[in-house]
Amino acid sequence: MSQAPVLAMRGIDKSFLGVPVLRSVDLVIEPGEVHAVVGENGAGKSTLMKILAGVHTADAGTIELGGRAVSFTHPLQAQHAGVATVFQEFNLLPELSVAENIHLGREPRRRGLIDRRAMAERTAALLSDLGVDDLAPAAKAKTLSVPRQQIVEIAKAMSQGADLICMDEPTAALADAEVELLYRLVERLRDKGVSVLYVSHRLREIFDLCDRITVLKDGERVTTVDTADITPDELVTAMVGRRIEAVFPEPLPGTETGEVRLAVTGGGNAQIDGIDLEVRAGEIVGLAGLQGSGRTEIAEAVFGIEPFTRGTVAVDGETRRITGPRKAIAAGIALVTEDRKAQGLALNQSVGANARMVLDANARVHSRARLARISGILSSLDLVSRGEDQEVQYLSGGNQQKVVVAKWLAAEPGVIVLDEPTRGIDVGAKHKLYAVIRSLAAEGLAVLLITSELIEVIGLADRIVVLHDGRIAGELPGGATEQQVMAYATGRSPA
Amino acid sequence: MGRIRTAAAALAGGGTGTVFALLAAIFIAVAFTNPGFFEGPSLMAFLKQAAPLVILAAGQYFVIVSGNFDLSVGALVGAQVVIAARLIDGEESRTLPVMGVMLLFGLAVGLVNGLVTTALKVQSFITTLGMMLVLTGAIRLWTGGAPTGSLSEAFRGPGRRGIDDVPLIGQIPWAVLIMIGVGAAAIWLMRTRFGRVLVASGDNELAAELSGGRVDTVRTVAFVLSGLSATVAGVLIGGYAGVSAQVGQGMEFTVITAVVLGGVVLGGGRGAVVAAMAGALTIEALFALFNQMALPSTIRPAAQGLIIIAAVAYAAKRRTRRPVAATATTNANPS
Numbered sequence: 012m013s014q015a016p017v018l019a020m021r022g023i024d025k026s027f028l029g030v031p032v033l034r035s036v037d038l039v040i041e042p043g044e045v046h047a048v049v050g051e052n053g054a055g056k057s058t059l060m061k062i063l064a065g066v067h068t069a070d071a072g073t074i075e076l077g078g079r080a081v082s083f084t085h086p087l088q089a090q091h092a093g094v095a096t097v098f099q100e101f102n103l104l105p106e107l108s109v110a111e112n113i114h115l116g117r118e119p120r121r122r123g124l125i126d127r128r129a130m131a132e133r134t135a136a137l138l139s140d141l142g143v144d145d146l147a148p149a150a151k152a153k154t155l156s157v158p159r160q161q162i163v164e165i166a167k168a169m170s171q172g173a174d175l176i177c178m179d180e181p182t183a184a185l186a187d188a189e190v191e192l193l194y195r196l197v198e199r200l201r202d203k204g205v206s207v208l209y210v211s212h213r214l215r216e217i218f219d220l221c222d223r224i225t226v227l228k229d230g231e232r233v234t235t236v237d238t239a240d241i242t243p244d245e246l247v248t249a250m251v252g253r254r255i256e257a258v259f260p261e262p263l264p265g266t267e268t269g270e271v272r273l274a275v276t277g278g279g280n281a282q283i284d285g286i287d288l289e290v291r292a293g294e295i296v297g298l299a300g301l302q303g304s305g306r307t308e309i310a311e312a313v314f315g316i317e318p319f320t321r322g323t324v325a326v327d328g329e330t331r332r333i334t335g336p337r338k339a340i341a342a343g344i345a346l347v348t349e350d351r352k353a354q355g356l357a358l359n360q361s362v363g364a365n366a367r368m369v370l371d372a373n374a375r376v377h378s379r380a381r382l383a384r385i386s387g388i389l390s391s392l393d394l395v396s397r398g399e400d401q402e403v404q405y406l407s408g409g410n411q412q413k414v415v416v417a418k419w420l421a422a423e424p425g426v427i428v429l430d431e432p433t434r435g436i437d438v439g440a441k442h443k444l445y446a447v448i449r450s451l452a453a454e455g456l457a458v459l460l461i462t463s464e465l466i467e468v469i470g471l472a473d474r475i476v477v478l479h480d481g482r483i484a485g486e487l488p489g490g491a492t493e494q495q496v497m498a499y500a501t502g503r504s505p506a
Numbered sequence: 507m508g509r510i511r512t513a514a515a516a517l518a519g520g521g522t523g524t525v526f527a528l529l530a531a532i533f534i535a536v537a538f539t540n541p542g543f544f545e546g547p548s549l550m551a552f553l554k555q556a557a558p559l560v561i562l563a564a565g566q567y568f569v570i571v572s573g574n575f576d577l578s579v580g581a582l583v584g585a586q587v588v589i590a591a592r593l594i595d596g597e598e599s600r601t602l603p604v605m606g607v608m609l610l611f612g613l614a615v616g617l618v619n620g621l622v623t624t625a626l627k628v629q630s631f632i633t634t635l636g637m638m639l640v641l642t643g644a645i646r647l648w649t650g651g652a653p654t655g656s657l658s659e660a661f662r663g664p665g666r667r668g669i670d671d672v673p674l675i676g677q678i679p680w681a682v683l684i685m686i687g688v689g690a691a692a693i694w695l696m697r698t699r700f701g702r703v704l705v706a707s708g709d710n711e712l713a714a715e716l717s718g719g720r721v722d723t724v725r726t727v728a729f730v731l732s733g734l735s736a737t738v739a740g741v742l743i744g745g746y747a748g749v750s751a752q753v754g755q756g757m758e759f760t761v762i763t764a765v766v767l768g769g770v771v772l773g774g775g776r777g778a779v780v781a782a783m784a785g786a787l788t789i790e791a792l793f794a795l796f797n798q799m800a801l802p803s804t805i806r807p808a809a810q811g812l813i814i815i816a817a818v819a820y821a822a823k824r825r826t827r828r829p830v831a832a833t834a835t836t837n838a839n840p841s
Contacts, residue, residue, distance in 0.1 A: 357705070
């Protein structure tokens with residue numbers, strides 16, 4: 012007797028204010044299956060997941076869980092029916108312990124009071140069941156790293172008896188080593204017969220982890236295939252409907268490596284030490300390393316957010332004391348920050364207001380001529396918006412990122428530091444940004460590229476500087492293998 | 507068709523359009539109850555009375571849009587009038603020097619509010635609540651409970667008199683001209699780089715800072731502008747209504763109500779200064795309507811309370827609705 016599928020969504024339609032977002036989408040997930048849903052931004056992945064989680068209600072179509080028809084109008088109903096969703100933003104309460112978070116609202120009681128011992132024991136059992144032995148039930152959530160918080164979220168879902176766990180970009184904030192941890196967890200869930208719905212932009216994970224893939228495009232299901240029957244190239248083609256010839260563009264003709272534009276000598280502060288780094292005009296230098304290895308800390312020191320307390324920084328041969336962002340900007344340095352919503356954009360303001368923010372805030376770089384060039388910069392980045400009056404909060408992630416890049420290019424910097432420039436943006440926008448990075452180098456900028464996606468440093472950088480534990484562990488030429496980078500990043504030297 | 511819909515959305519959107527629609531509606535109601543209201547002299551009298559609140563609203567706007575509050579303005583208006591009366595004490599020749607002292611005092615109060623809020627990281631709600639109590643208490647202590655002295659004729663000029671014998675209108679009050687001047691300056695200021703950094707600081711402090719914006723400085727300047735606006739308002743109110751211990755009382759709430767009614771979002775980053783000033787006019791128009799309907803003036807606090815709650819609730823409702831529309835068209839979430 013074949014088991015009923017864990018989830019069968021059929022003919023799901025959803026529109027917002029008359030704009031169709033999902034059109035007759037089917038999604039069937041078998042017990043113990045890891046099922047990927049992929050598609051560009053705007054394809055409808057989020058909406059589909061939110062319907063499943065009870066956040067939105069479908070306009071048409073049916074949802075069956077284990078063969079039983081359900082309809083959710085509230086997230087709690089979905090939870091009670093055995094569907095747990097781990098969203099990108101974590102919902103843990105930072106001041107509570109792991110055990111308290113897992114049992115929130117369902118604490119074991121004895122004589123009306125919370126039975127803390129039982130709670131701790133259940134938590135320990137749950138975690139060891141998931142193969143996690145080194146996570147203390149009493150630890151406060153705020154002390155945990157991102158992947159560990161994710162584990163707690165998943166454990167919480169398990170303890171609620173979920174048959175289906177939906178993960179929204181679970182690895183977006185993780186470095187490669189931490190991704191391994193998540194892999195093991197997902198495999199463990201599969202072994203226990205729990206199904207996983209996995210939404211991710213990272214193709215490698217999808218091919219490593221998932222049994223089947225459903226591709227959405229423009230609100231419609233393009234195909235559902237067994238992972239074994241499709242290649243990454245074919246998958247990308249299915250997602251975007253066109254073939255992206257090479258993932259990383261070649262350097263533009265006429266790109267020449269020139270004078271040293273950024274030089275850090277013996278740089279250090281509380282987090283990093285002994286940083287010697289040179290970036291030349293026309294050069295793209297990649298900074299690689301695991302989460303916490305000091306990648307972002309170098310960017311913050313160069314830009315004066317957490318300045319170097321030791322060593323010197325020279326820009327275009329001139330030694331500069333960079334004690335804050337204003338000094339960095341005056342020296343011709345730009346920083347595209349890691350978190351565009353929290354650090355990069357004033358979301359209620361228009362595209363135009365954001366794009367001119369750096370010019371407006373700094374008398375030393377402000378000029379009419381530069382203001383006049385902003386429109387041209389925005390269109391050269393292929394920004395899709397309803398005009399410069401549109402508020403940036405209504406743009407897609409990729410277009411928001413283009414606005415951040417534009418506001419820095421407006422100031423015509425000599426050195427640009429890009430911290431995770433492609434995080435959480437769709438394939439098309441990523442490709443555009445790669446091309447932009449190449450053209451910046453061709454224009455003679457010094458580019459310092461920080462990314463946790465190894466493939467990006469390898470594909471784009473002329474040189475790769477690998478960090479480990481706040482220090483430079485080694486340097487590799489562009490095109491090095493992932494194994495070589497990982498060897499340095501994990502503190503070994505490459506064979 | 508599309509244009510009509512856009513216009514309707516602007517009027518109902520809770521932003522700048524809405525307050526002008528509301529103002530027009532109240533003016534129409536006023537015209538029905540008192541057809542003579544829009545004749546020159548009575549309209550000028552209305553604007554003269556409204557001018558101090560409009561000026562205060564401009565000052566308060568700077569503070570609110572940058573993400574703070576200024577609760578000390580009512581007490582500052584009162585303190586300024588009492589200081590003026592005591593220092594001038596009826597001597598015409600002291601008028602200008604005392605006005606200079608008042609400007610310095612307003613500037614100093616704003617500077618203290620700004621520095622305590624930005625450098626000492628005290629929430630502005632607390633900073634300015636404290637300043638309000640300090641000002642009220644210090645003035646009582648200084649005067650021994652009741653205001654002493656009197657204002658000079660020259661001091662009372664801006665609040666009382668104007669350009670006489672203008673055809674059709676009669677008198678154009680100085681207060682109205684000052685209001686127009688302050689309004690124009692405020693609108694201009696918001697179009698400068700200072701204004702843009704100010705709004706960005708209220709919207710996303712960190713992004714403004716990392717773009718090189720001097721967040722603490724512009725926020726402090728906003729408090730100073732609010733202190734100066736309270737000084738100007740104090741001169742007009744003192745001139746118009748004279749000295750008493752009650753001058754300025756409760757004005758901080760009236761002005762915050764006015765700014766919120768103008769669609770300026772508490773917490774910062776959203777709304778236009780012209781709408782904040784229109785919000786002040788709307789409140790004054792509403793009070794004028796109450797007068798014409800012979801409602802007691804004691805109804806005003808309750809009306810203000812309802813307005814501020816309704817305005818914020820309306821704005822909140824509009825804001826929770828919009829992101830859904832955004833997911834529909836652009837899918838803002840990176841997933």
